Amino acid sequence: MNLHEYQAKALFARFGIPVPEGILAESPEAARAAAKALGTEKVVVKAQVHAGGRGKAGGVKLVTGPDAAEEAAKGMLGKRLVTKQTDAKGLPINSVWVEKPSNIARELYVSGLVDRTRERIVFMASAAGGMDIEEVAEHTPEKIKHIYVNPAAGLQPYQARELGFFMDLTKEQTDQFTKLLLGLYRVLTECDASMVEVNPLIVTAEGNLFTLDGKLNFDENALFRQKEIANQRDPAQEDERERAAAKYDLNYVTLEGNIGCMVNGAGLAMATMDIVKLHGGQPANFLDVGGGTTAEKVTEAFKLITASPEVKAIFINIFGGIVKCDLIAEGIITACKQTGLKLPVVARLQGTNMEKGQQLLRDSGLAITPVSDLTEAAQTVVKLAQGK
Ligand code: ADP
Ligand code: MG
Numbered sequence: 001m002n003l004h005e006y007q008a009k010a011l012f013a014r015f016g017i018p019v020p021e022g023i024l025a026e027s028p029e030a031a032r033a034a035a036k037a038l039g040t041e042k043v044v045v046k047a048q049v050h051a052g053g054r055g056k057a058g059g060v061k062l063v064t065g066p067d068a069a070e071e072a073a074k075g076m077l078g079k080r081l082v083t084k085q086t087d088a089k090g091l092p093i094n095s096v097w098v099e100k101p102s103n104i105a106r107e108l109y110v111s112g113l114v115d116r117t118r119e120r121i122v123f124m125a126s127a128a129g130g131m132d133i134e135e136v137a138e139h140t141p142e143k144i145k146h147i148y149v150n151p152a153a154g155l156q157p158y159q160a161r162e163l164g165f166f167m168d169l170t171k172e173q174t175d176q177f178t179k180l181l182l183g184l185y186r187v188l189t190e191c192d193a194s195m196v197e198v199n200p201l202i203v204t205a206e207g208n209l210f211t212l213d214g215k216l217n218f219d220e221n222a223l224f225r226q227k228e229i230a231n232q233r234d235p236a237q238e239d240e241r242e243r244a245a246a247k248y249d250l251n252y253v254t255l256e257g258n259i260g261c262m263v264n265g266a267g268l269a270m271a272t273m274d275i276v277k278l279h280g281g282q283p284a285n286f287l288d289v290g291g292g293t294t295a296e297k298v299t300e301a302f303k304l305i306t307a308s309p310e311v312k313a314i315f316i317n318i319f320g321g322i323v324k325c326d327l328i329a330e331g332i333i334t335a336c337k338q339t340g341l342k343l344p345v346v347a348r349l350q351g352t353n354m355e356k357g358q359q360l361l362r363d364s365g366l367a368i369t370p371v372s373d374l375t376e377a378a379q380t381v382v383k384l385a386q387g388k
Contacts, residue, residue: 001218006097008214009231015183016174018210022099031073034098035066040137041043044099045072049091052141052199052215053083059093062101070099087256092236102210107200108167109133109144110181112188114195121149122186123181125163128202142317155185169203175254176209191229192222234369241285241304248300248333250289257282260305260314260343261383262298264323270318275374281382284311293323298331301340306339313344313385315377319340320351323383333364 003011009019023034031338033045047059053154059081061072073096082090091355109129126144130137136143145166147159164174184196195217199291203211213321223230236242245252251266255273260282266288272359273283283382285308289301326348336345351356360371369384371377 001223001233002050002218002237003214003216003218003229003232004050004095004234005046005214006048008216009211011187011229012037012211012214015186017180017183017187017280017337018208020100020102020210020212022097024095025073025098026077026095028070028074029193031096031098032066032070035063037071038098040100041065042101043069045069046097046099047076047081047093048095049083049086049093050234051081051083051085051091052213053085056295057083059083060370062379071252072096073098074164094236102202103204103205103211104200104202104212105138105207106203107212107321108203110163110184110201110340111195111197111199112184115148118148120151121151121155123147123149123155123159123163123166123184126165129202131197133199142379146187149181151184154189155182157182161277166197170207173203173207174210179213187216190365191216192226192269193217193328194219215337224325241307242302245287245304246344248297250287250297250301250304252284252288252304253384254300254308255283255285256310258310258312259381260284260287260300260308260311262289262305262316263289263317264293264319268317268319272278272378275378276315276382279375279378279382281378281385284308289318290360293318293328293331295331295334296328298328299335302335302339306341306343311321311343312387313346313381314341314350315381316345316347317374317377318347318349318351320349320357324353325349325351325357326360327357329360332368333360333366336364336366336368341366342383344368344381345369346377346384348372348374348377 006024012019025031025034042064043062076093079091109126113122124146128143146239149155157178160178164177197215198211200212202210239254261283263272269288276283329352347370361368361370
């Protein structure tokens, strides 16, 4: 789960991390009032969406006066923002954060996340902050320094100082940075965040550190004990189908093709998408219905897949290990009848009771083609999706 920048900043402030002053606005009039209340000559109007890259996409505007703030908000609210980090449809802008401008001398980068391989929290920092940290990581990785936190000892001030020196901070700024990093470490550990990113972390012309942007990602498995954070979820920023899928414990990701895939097991789901692509098709989704699939889950999965108007054919690829193929077949048949399915379906059922399952599909009278060979199944579904 993600938070908006304004929510992240409120959380930062609670942990003693310096953030610029700002006010949330959900209408152009509110943005005008916010600019007035802040009382500075200029303000920054920032679109609140769950994606970075807003600056380059017109989602961050430095303006002079309340009139201009209102105008900037009007240009953003109710629209969708497409950035390098969103899909082609972008994300809806339902609020803007009106903020006091900072006098930027330097833009730095700092982030912390869980490094699963090392089983440690890792912090990364760079003097090359601002808008293009991905480019820095790709072309000049030596400009990013990593430190790993020993979970028993916790983040040590000397580690924060190491990063501070690496970014050429003065002694005083390094002290500020140490406090700030210890705060970010507390956000990570105490709020069950899996990622925190501040880009840019700035040094002002006066020589002080501020977090100008904030991205936070939380461990979904810990949300039951982070009620306050869970309550800040913004469903408008999430993919509707992915949310529905989560309700039924289905692992679902929307993609841009036209072949709906229903598979059990993440590995098999990846392999299925690969083979669809290999034969010239494009998967419309990644869907892992899980190991112990039930007929009910299969029905829900079907509803999800068919809810996308882009889907032209469905590929079911199930390996009956724990689950039995005849049960799956029954689920598929029920789902097809319930949803009044008109799309062609290719079903590959392998494993326990596969013959029984395939027989059920054949006898159902529905437009379901049972295929046992994976390559043949992929080729068939690609053709069907192309209307051949
Ligand atoms: P994103 O990462 O989505 O592009 P940021 O919040 O990082 O959005 O803003 C992009 C850029 O806009 C920053 O790198 C900074 O240069 C400028 N900016 C953002 N907030 C302020 C502010 N309060 N004062 C001055 N400049 C700002
Ligand atoms: Mg940023």
